[in-house]
Amino acid sequence: MEMISIWIAAILTxxxxxFLYKDNPLYKACEALFVGVSAAYWAIVFYFDNIxxxxxxxxVTADEPDYFLWIGAILGLLFLTRLIPKIGWVSRxxxxxxxxxxxxxxxxxxxxxxAMNQIGSTISGIIVYDTATGxxxxxxxxxxxxxxxxxLSGLVYFFxxxxxKGVFGAxxxxxxxxxxxxxxxxxxxxVMSRMSLLIGRVDFLLGDWLGILR
Amino acid sequence: MRRQIPILITxxxxxVFAISYFIPxxxxxxxxxxxxxxxxxxxxxxxWLGALNLLKISFEKISSKSADWPYxxxxxxxxxxxxxxxxxxxxxxxxxxxxxxxxxPGTNFDWLYRFIxxxxxxxxxxxxxxxxxxxxxxAFRARNVQATLLLIAGFFVMGxxxxxxxxxxxxxxxxxxxxxxxDWIMTYPNTAGQRAIMIGIALGIMxxxxxxxxxxxxxxxxxxxx
Numbered sequence: 001m002e003m004i005s006i007w008i009a010a011i012l013t014x015x016x017x018x019f020l021y022k023d024n025p026l027y028k029a030c031e032a033l034f035v036g037v038s039a040a041y042w043a044i045v046f047y048f049d050n051i052x053x054x055x056x057x058x059x060v061t062a063d064e065p066d067y068f069l070w071i072g073a074i075l076g077l078l079f080l081t082r083l084i085p086k087i088g089w090v091s092r093x094x095x096x097x098x099x100x101x102x103x104x105x106x107x108x109x110x111x112x113x114x115a116m117n118q119i120g121s122t123i124s125g126i127i128v129y130d131t132a133t134g135x136x137x138x139x140x141x142x143x144x145x146x147x148x149x150x151x152l153s154g155l156v157y158f159f160x161x162x163x164x165k166g167v168f169g170a171x172x173x174x175x176x177x178x179x180x181x182x183x184x185x186x187x188x189x190x191v192m193s194r195m196s197l198l199i200g201r202v203d204f205l206l207g208d209w210l211g212i213l214r
Numbered sequence: 215m216r217r218q219i220p221i222l223i224t225x226x227x228x229x230v231f232a233i234s235y236f237i238p239x240x241x242x243x244x245x246x247x248x249x250x251x252x253x254x255x256x257x258x259x260x261x262w263l264g265a266l267n268l269l270k271i272s273f274e275k276i277s278s279k280s281a282d283w284p285y286x287x288x289x290x291x292x293x294x295x296x297x298x299x300x301x302x303x304x305x306x307x308x309x310x311x312x313x314x315x316x317x318x319p320g321t322n323f324d325w326l327y328r329f330i331x332x333x334x335x336x337x338x339x340x341x342x343x344x345x346x347x348x349x350x351x352x353a354f355r356a357r358n359v360q361a362t363l364l365l366i367a368g369f370f371v372m373g374x375x376x377x378x379x380x381x382x383x384x385x386x387x388x389x390x391x392x393x394x395x396x397d398w399i400m401t402y403p404n405t406a407g408q409r410a411i412m413i414g415i416a417l418g419i420m421x422x423x424x425x426x427x428x429x430x431x432x433x434x435x436x437x438x439x440x
Contacts, residue, residue, distance in 0.1 A: 191368075
């Protein structure tokens with residue numbers, strides 16, 4: 001059984017890789033299989049984790065049922081009215097709940113974590129001391145200054161209410177340099193993560209399937 | 215009723231979650247917990263809406279014999295098959311022991327995950343390595359200062375993550391220049407740029423959220439803004 005399973009996985013892997021040559025029926029079949037399996041996979045995971053465990057065990061079979069959960073289930077069922085065009089507008093209610101709650105949560109949460117905390121980390125502890133010797137650690141201090149200059153100039157670049165001219169424009173230009181380094185680093189990082197996935201698949205084909213790599 | 219009730223729900227839900235951050239006591243703390251439970255359940259139905267919609271569209275393609283309908287048939291069969299396996303494993307497992315999960319090793323659902331879902335998804339994402347390689351060939355040209363910085367940062371971060379580059383310069387110096395410089399770029403200039411972007415995003419999210427809570431932005435309920 002294990003060998004058949006590995007063969008199936010290998011054929012599917014090669015089927016997806018066949019797209020590198022050109023779009024073909026085997027790739028399209030594998031793609032359709034991926035779409036169907038992944039949609040059902042997450043539907044099952046969410047059914048048992050959220051609907052069964054949260055709602056059914058909390059509101060139906062629990063010793064002390066939480067009747068508030070029924071409102072969530074009814075709102076969830078209203079979501080499915082989207083499939084019936086005549087009453088599809090009812091699905092706006094659960095959508096409104098999700099969007100409203102997310103907006104409320106993110107409005108404060110993102111401001112604290114992504115704005116205030118980041119500003120705090122940027123401006124605090126610019127001069128770094130070596131904990132062992134007690135002297136200034138020049139390398140880390142220089143790095144902190146690089147971060148301070150990069151954040152300030154990057155923010156200036158994102159400020160579009162004032163024309164990028166003079167000192168303001170020069171600062172914005174420095175900001176674009178930092179942003180380009182960030183994009184380059186993110187690009188390189190993404191390439192390497194995809195490469196590690198590719199190495200994983202090649203390792204599977206040559207090791208588990210063909211047995212060339214041991 | 216079609217517009218007012220959703221706006222009201224949006225405003226109440228938004229205010230409850232925003233206020234409960236500052237006042238984590240009842241009734242806001244309790245309300246946040248209740249709303250959180252509702253959202254957990256509604257999210258699951260939203261995922262099911264997506265799956266059922268995919269099924270509906272695929273059935274329509276098959277019945278109308280439109281182009282590529284055999285692939286729609288594969289979607290229907292794989293989706294229904296995975297659902298059947300998931301429900302069978304979920305309920306039969308719990309009938310034996312409530313602690314048994316459909317995801318436990320050895321179940322049919324776990325087999326689907328290991329030998330169908332994982333190879334397909336990992337290969338699909340790994341293919342991006344080829345596409346980003348060809349994209350970088352076109353994009354990485356040192357035309358000006360910005361493009362040169364992009365090129366240098368990308369080159370060093372990629373080169374610093376593999377031992378080959380440090381090995382190549384080892385006859386000249388024992389110091390691992392590539393990996394050190396890759397780490398330095400990731401720790402300092404990259405952090406600076408990321409922080410500037412994050413702060414910008416946070417301010418954007420804050421203003422968008424405020425517009426949604428106040429009912430100015432209504433695109434999520436089928437209306438425009440204003």
